[in-house]
Amino acid sequence: MTDRRTLPVPDGLEGERLDAALARLFGFSRSRAAELIAEGDVLLDGSVAAKSDRVHAGAWLDVTIPPPPAAPAPVAEPVPGMSILYEDDDIVVVDKPIGVAAHPTVGWTGPTVIGGLLGTGRRVSTSGAAERQGIVHRLDANTTGAMVVAKSERAYTLLKRAFKERTVDKRYHALVQGHMDPLRGTVDAPIDRHPSGDGRFAVVAGGRDSVTHYDTLEAFRSASLLDIKLETGRTHQIRVHMSALRHPCAGDLLYGADPTLAARLGLTRQWLHAVSLAFEHPATGEWVSFSSPYPDDLAKALEIVADDGR
Structure with missing residues (x-):
């Protein structure tokens, strides 16, 4: 549904560019504001x-916001390189390879976890938006590792709650x-969208609560291997927080x-891997844990770093 809003420019935006003012008022990216x-x-x-x-305080803005484009339906086809770490009637834990998104989004034309599962004849939960059925958490397309998908409706409900209440133990390894x-x-x-509107995220005052715990596993001459535990699961969270620390x-x-x-x-992508995932099984209540080995590109890069200075 189209949304139309009329409001005066606040005093605090006096002299701002129109695209920047819209971005601040409505939470758009600058590029989205420019498109409108x-x-x-x-x-x-x-x-x-x-x-x-430039806008002036008290000037009237009349903004028509079209409905966002709908995400495409998942394409049901097997995904090369995506293996199954565990599966039962309620959940399936996949080892997600590089270049695979969790689910379809506007603008993404590559393979997806959900499409890969459907392509092998697997059933997933029908809860959630049509393009995200069964998806209870996500990894970036170029972040590899363990990811759980709900197969039953009960599993979807309980796992979504567990992620929201932060009772899931999500562990990553990152070479920084x-x-x-x-x-x-x-x-x-x-964390919120970067003010530039270029698709990045950033540490931003007033952004969404984001907490990352890290521990150095090994320090090399030019880099460090970290064990990272997430309390929250914001888009690009580890990447943004590590970048903010320089x-x-x-x-x-x-x-x-x-x-x-x-x-x-x-490396043609970030050295970041979801190495383990642990949670209370939605059907049995048992605490279960799954781990994923480093893929070849990350293992090779780590080997090169470790050899530095030897």
């Missing part, structure tokens, strides 16, 4: 304006640049990693 302005969906004091126009100081610690910093994940060029080091390690 270009489509003529934004009037400033009754007239069409340009994204670079440099050495952490202190070697063990907690990052408690809110220790981005090796290979993570989007968040400031050194491209020279990435090339030397043969």
Whole structure:
């Protein structure tokens, strides 16, 4: 449904560019705000304006927000390289490979976990949005490792609750640049979309509560291998928090990693792996744990780092 809103420009936005003002008022990305302005969906004091126009306190904004495009339905086809770590009537735990999204989204044309499961004839929970059926948590497309999908409706309900209440033990290993100081610690910093609107996320005042615990497993000459436990599960959380500490994940060029080091390690994505996942089984109540070995690209990069200075 189309949403139309009319409101005055607050005093605090005096002199801001129109696209920046819209982004701050409505929580859009700057690029989304610019699209609305270009489509003529934004009037400033009754007239069409340009994204670079400056707004003045008290001026009237008339904004028409079209409904977001619907995500595509999952394509049911097997996903090469995606293996099953565990399966029963209620859950299936997959070892997600690189380049696979959890579920379809607008703009994503690659393979998905849900499509891969459906492509092998597996049944998944029908709860949730059509394109996300059975999905109770997500990994970035280029983050590998253990991920659970609900098969039964009861499993979906209980696992969603467990993730929301933070009773799931999610462990990641990350190879980050440099050495952490202190070697063990907690990052408690809110995350939201980056003000640039370029698809990144960032530590932003007023963002969503985000907590990351880390512990150094091994320090090498140019990098450190960390064990990371998440309390929250924000988009790009580990990548954003490590970047904010000036220790981005090796290979993570989007968040400031050194491209020279990435090339030397043969990395085409962030060195980040969901190494284990543990939770109360939704059917039996038993505490269950699953682990995923490092994929070849991460294992090779770690080997190169470990050999430095020997």
